[in-house]
Amino acid sequence: MALSREEIVARYGNALFNYAQDMNALDTVKEELCELRKAVCTNPQILSVFSDPILNSDEKKKSLSAIEQDFSTEVQTFLNLLLDYNHFLELVDIIDFFNKLYNDSKKIMVGTAITAVKLDEDQLSALGDSYAKKFGLASVTLENKVDPEIIGGVILKVGDCVIDGSVKNRLKKIRAQLISKN
Structure with a gap:
């Protein structure tokens, strides 16, 4: 029975x-x-070289040894395992999965701050630090997306949590209150 991706x-x-x-080598x-x-991600053809059925395993191992020489033993072992079992095409997804496990173990979250105007790095950092402190996390790294339709304020999306502090949302709530009173 073949495994799914x-x-x-x-x-x-x-x-x-x-x-x-x-191996005490997580970091x-x-x-x-x-x-x-x-x-x-910059050179995706790397993955196809190591997954190419035309190249023999010796050629692949020689190419891999040139790439992995500066990596730790743990990463070298892992890359050779992927090569041996022909799973190099899944490398990026495996790294993303590893990063999620790493972040969970270190109480690190990644999220998005949606704002009407672009935030600078200091503002994003302060917003992430504030969120981390409020929810008992080690750190929160935020990516900024600009959406002028929210008018002002910020919408934070971190993990499964969404905090909508946008002006658009507040106006919608005020409108709903006014309609319900009439």
Whole structure:
């Protein structure tokens, strides 16, 4: 029975997380995976080279050893495992799964702040720090999306939580109150 892509991603992501944790190398592996993810997203053809059935395994291993030489033993072992079991196409998704496990273990959240105007890094950082403090998290990293239709204020989306502090939402509530009183 073949595994679905989601099952493969979850199994390999969990295995890598547990292995890195057992080797006391979580932070190192996280940093290296982030660099690897950037490289692969910039050059997606890397994944197809290691998944190409035409190339033999020796050629693939030689190419991989050139790429992985600056990585830790844990990441090298992981990449060779992906190569051996022909799951290199799932690499980015596995890294994302690992990052989610890492963030959960460190009480780190990632979210979006939707505003009518662009926020600078200091404002995003202050907003993230405030949210983290309120909900007992280590940190919250926010990405800013601009939506002029919200008029003003901010809509925070972090995990499953949505806090709508937009002017548009407040006006909608006032309107509903006025209509209900008539």
